[in-house]
Amino acid sequence: xxxxxxxxxxxxxxxxxxxxxxxxILSVNCDDVLAPNGLHVKREIVHHNGGVCILAMQDNKIAxxxxxxxxxxxxxxxxxxxxxxxxxxxxxAGIRELEEEVGLKAESxxxxxxxxxxxxxxxxxxxxxxxxxVTKVDRHLDADEDIDVYYxxxxxxxxxxxxxxxxxxxxxxxxxxxxxxxx
Amino acid sequence: xxxxxxxxxxxxxxxxxxxxxxxxILSVNCDDVLAPNGLHVKREIVHHNGGVCILAMQDNKIAxxxxxxxxxxxxxxxxxxxxxxxxxxxxxAGIRELEEEVGLKAESxxxxxxxxxxxxxxxxxxxxxxxxxVTKVDRHLDADEDIDVYYxxxxxxxxxxxxxxxxxxxxxxxxxxxxxxxx
Numbered sequence: 028x029x030x031x032x033x034x035x036x037x038x039x040x041x042x043x044x045x046x047x048x049x050x051x052i053l054s055v056n057c058d059d060v061l062a063p064n065g066l067h068v069k070r071e072i073v074h075h076n077g078g079v080c081i082l083a084m085q086d087n088k089i090a091x092x093x094x095x096x097x098x099x100x101x102x103x104x105x106x107x108x109x110x111x112x113x114x115x116x117x118x119x120a121g122i123r124e125l126e127e128e129v130g131l132k133a134e135s136x137x138x139x140x141x142x143x144x145x146x147x148x149x150x151x152x153x154x155x156x157x158x159x160x161v162t163k164v165d166r167h168l169d170a171d172e173d174i175d176v177y178y179x180x181x182x183x184x185x186x187x188x189x190x191x192x193x194x195x196x197x198x199x200x201x202x203x204x205x206x207x208x209x210x
Numbered sequence: 211x212x213x214x215x216x217x218x219x220x221x222x223x224x225x226x227x228x229x230x231x232x233x234x235i236l237s238v239n240c241d242d243v244l245a246p247n248g249l250h251v252k253r254e255i256v257h258h259n260g261g262v263c264i265l266a267m268q269d270n271k272i273a274x275x276x277x278x279x280x281x282x283x284x285x286x287x288x289x290x291x292x293x294x295x296x297x298x299x300x301x302x303a304g305i306r307e308l309e310e311e312v313g314l315k316a317e318s319x320x321x322x323x324x325x326x327x328x329x330x331x332x333x334x335x336x337x338x339x340x341x342x343x344v345t346k347v348d349r350h351l352d353a354d355e356d357i358d359v360y361y362x363x364x365x366x367x368x369x370x371x372x373x374x375x376x377x378x379x380x381x382x383x384x385x386x387x388x389x390x391x392x393x
Binding site: 037038039047048050051052053055057058060062063064066068069070071072073075078094095096097098099100102103105110140141142143144145146147148149150151153170171173185188189191194195196197199200202203204207208 | 220221222230231233234235236238240241243245246247249251252253254255256258261277278279280281282283285286288293323324325326327328329330331332333334336353354356368371372374377378379380382383385386387390391
């Protein structure tokens with residue numbers, strides 16, 4: 028692999044933190060920042076507690092959820108996922124979300140690392156897992172959740188991604204990492 | 211493929227739009243929303259103009275950029291990318307960003323659809339392209355950009371994704387879609 032032989036580590040330093048919105052699931056800072064080249068810049072950053080996403084299979088099919096996403100005004104296919112509660116670790120959040128949204132209880136989860144959804148302006152980290160040895164249990168949706176469950180084969184999922192039917196980033200990332208692991 | 215035979219399309223309807231932050235690269239709404247089950251809920255949505263990401267190859271290696279990302283306090287490897295200017299279409303933004311950040315001029319771009327980075331709270335759409343027939347030109351970075359360029363083989367990139375060195379969502383999504391297209 029090409030060795031990074033260029034400039035030493037560059038860092039943008041916080042001069043002043045300014046909270047411009049303190050909300051329910053997110054807050055926003057507009058910080059005064061010193062760039063490595065000496066320039067003073069503003070950085071608007073959405074602060075988010077993080078999320079978790081799980082790939083779970085039953086009878087060789089992958090569990091998907093379909094729900095209306097207000098941000099886009101459309102229904103979307105996604106792998107089961109959810110926000111981390113304050114102080115909650117991603118592993119237990121993953122077990123919880125899979126049970127609540129899909130009605131599958133995992134014996135354990137295998138980590139597939141994490142992904143950064145949009146690194147220019149949000150600090151959210153989404154943790155990715157594969158569920159192992161799942162069994163069916165009851166679902167427990169949140170009051171504002173309206174979610175349908177589907178099962179697709181891996182080939183169907185890959186085609187839906189290629190056809191731009193699946194557009195959700197965490198879903199595409201986790202499917203890719205899972206595929207890499209089984210080659 | 212399993213036919214979606216469950217409930218008809220569900221939609222969350224806007225009762226009232228509330229702009230809680232109007233910023234430089236983003237704004238935030240906290241809308242009053244009517245959920246399909248009749249519940250009144252709040253939806254906090256980051257409004258963003260969108261982005262573009264390009265996979266460009268020279269001598270069989272893929273062009274990457276490395277830059278400090280303030281949101282995470284770390285330097286990250288990403289495919290060349292950028293924000294859409296107001297009214298700018300993604301195709302021309304892609305040509306522009308590739309020239310400015312990497313110093314590669316593409317004869318044309320092939321679309322690989324789009325991805326939604328974090329569908330729970332941002333409406334950003336990131337358009338994905340592969341560059342065709344590139345030639346070297348001068349770079350033109352923005353005043354606040356401090357970006358180094360690297361070239362990696364596809365195998366190196368896949369390994370960096372598996373090893374959680376590449377965590378950037380748009381990068382992972384576009385690499386996956388490109389891989390699917392050449393199988």
